Amino acid sequence: MNLSVRFYYLIAFVSLSILNACQEYTSQNTYDLAIKNITIINEKGISDGDLYTVYIKDGLIAEIDPLDTSKSLFATKEIDGSGKYILPGFWDNHTHFRGGSKLITQNELFLKQFIKYGITTVRDAGGDLTPQVQQWNKEIQNSTRIGPTIYTSGPKLDGKNARWAGSIGVSNSNEISKALDSLQSINVDYVKLYDSTLSGEQYLEIIKQAESRGMITSGHMPFTVTLDETIDAGIDNIEHLYYILKGCSSQEKEITAQIKEGKLGFWNSMEQLIATYDEDTAQRTFKKLKDNNVYVTPTLFIGDILSYMDEVDHSNDTYLALLEEDFIATYKGRIQSALNATPEAIQRRKDLQVFFLTLAKKLNDAGVTLLAGSDSGAYNSYTYPGPSLHGELKEFTRANIKPATALTAMYEGARFLNKTSYSFSKGGIADLVVLNSNPLEDINATKDIWLVIKNGAVVRNKD
Numbered sequence: 001m002n003l004s005v006r007f008y009y010l011i012a013f014v015s016l017s018i019l020n021a022c023q024e025y026t027s028q029n030t031y032d033l034a035i036k037n038i039t040i041i042n043e044k045g046i047s048d049g050d051l052y053t054v055y056i057k058d059g060l061i062a063e064i065d066p067l068d069t070s071k072s073l074f075a076t077k078e079i080d081g082s083g084k085y086i087l088p089g090f091w092d093n094h095t096h097f098r099g100g101s102k103l104i105t106q107n108e109l110f111l112k113q114f115i116k117y118g119i120t121t122v123r124d125a126g127g128d129l130t131p132q133v134q135q136w137n138k139e140i141q142n143s144t145r146i147g148p149t150i151y152t153s154g155p156k157l158d159g160k161n162a163r164w165a166g167s168i169g170v171s172n173s174n175e176i177s178k179a180l181d182s183l184q185s186i187n188v189d190y191v192k193l194y195d196s197t198l199s200g201e202q203y204l205e206i207i208k209q210a211e212s213r214g215m216i217t218s219g220h221m222p223f224t225v226t227l228d229e230t231i232d233a234g235i236d237n238i239e240h241l242y243y244i245l246k247g248c249s250s251q252e253k254e255i256t257a258q259i260k261e262g263k264l265g266f267w268n269s270m271e272q273l274i275a276t277y278d279e280d281t282a283q284r285t286f287k288k289l290k291d292n293n294v295y296v297t298p299t300l301f302i303g304d305i306l307s308y309m310d311e312v313d314h315s316n317d318t319y320l321a322l323l324e325e326d327f328i329a330t331y332k333g334r335i336q337s338a339l340n341a342t343p344e345a346i347q348r349r350k351d352l353q354v355f356f357l358t359l360a361k362k363l364n365d366a367g368v369t370l371l372a373g374s375d376s377g378a379y380n381s382y383t384y385p386g387p388s389l390h391g392e393l394k395e396f397t398r399a400n401i402k403p404a405t406a407l408t409a410m411y412e413g414a415r416f417l418n419k420t421s422y423s424f425s426k427g428g429i430a431d432l433v434v435l436n437s438n439p440l441e442d443i444n445a446t447k448d449i450w451l452v453i454k455n456g457a458v459v460r461n462k463d
Helices: 003-024 101-116 130-141 173-185 200-212 227-233 242-246 252-260 267-275 279-291 300-307 318-322 325-329 332-339 343-365 387-398 403-416 443-447
Strands: 030-040 051-057 060-066 074-080 085-088 090-095 119-124 149-152 191-193 217-219 237-239 295-297 432-435 449-454 457-461
Touching (some): 090 387, 090 403, 101 130, 101 325, 101 449, 119 403, 119 449, 130 149, 173 200, 191 200, 200 227, 227 242, 242 252, 242 267, 242 343, 267 343, 300 343, 343 387, 387 403, 387 443, 403 443
Parallel strands (some): 030 074, 030 085, 090 119, 191 217, 217 237, 237 295
Antiparallel strands (some): 030 051, 051 060, 085 432, 432 449, 449 457
16 A cells, blocks of 8 residues: 555545544433433333433433444443433422421421432422512522422311311312412412311312312311212312221211201211122222322322331331421321220221221222322321332332332322423433332332432432
């Protein structure tokens, strides 16, 4: 080969190298973070078992790249995810920030605890700290504070002289309208209804008015109305299984009439509801819930905690060391109620909890969409913010619901709130959790956390 030909090839090689170098590092193909060689489990609890590299940029999932790709993709920071599993960040679909001004600092501490346990989104189901909650959420979204995204109902709607501090009490249509005006003025994410003093008529009116405004509704149900009436009014989510049980009784109308007459109360009706549970009635109820796209949040874990307080000693729980004395004091009411109950009442509560596991499985089998929520927060004894969600997932599997479905029950919270950016796909929000083991094989793996990513940044690293 003569000198001129060699010179030509040298120039061509150098030119190609320069061109490749220019192509390699551009704003289009360089990302903030790459997690390589990792198995994906998506928001539907599905994994194909293959390995991918997940690229993150500007707080979003920018690329999901199979390992055999020919693309030239680069990242400022790379993490080797070999042997790990990556999922959307966990959702707790029923929590409470509450307790008044003296518990603000304690509730603030829980923000990092949620992250520690892989929870990057929570649904606040009503409390008395709405201004603080909304300020914290603003700071979290601006990445000036570490914590989960908080979707909040703000104050609960209830009757006059309501049980919970911060609730808005209503007794007529005009007051309901003004209450909903106030909730819309502070831009809450949904409406939470409670049943401590709320009449059945006003309860149904709240749902109808809220739905007419395009507001999402969720809550308890006064036992002075039927579940059919609640569904027909337009409720979007039922919190807890007591109200579902009522709708499965062949004698619901008769029991409702006795409650209206004062002959039965909430708790002493449970035995009758279980005794009159009818499978045909239940299946019709399940179908109606499904057909009307009504979600159900079972909150099984807190039921287990409260049902077995006479058998389980929580005094050595490690989480107690994180709690202020004023916060622990909020636990006393439920503890005393549980321990001072008669042996018969204690056994009935345990029987009800076992029945609820069966009911949750039947709801799932019938295609009703379940949401995983812990009910953690002040006053809910030993139901700690963070680990209690993992307890809820465990309860789902104790009910013989598959781990994949238990995982999905967390992420369905996004669909319930009409949030469309929480899918594990290109353009999805980069709130992610990386596990050391596979939760599709054992739900306890959700506690085996290696990394937590919030808004595209690593906010918890086990190493």
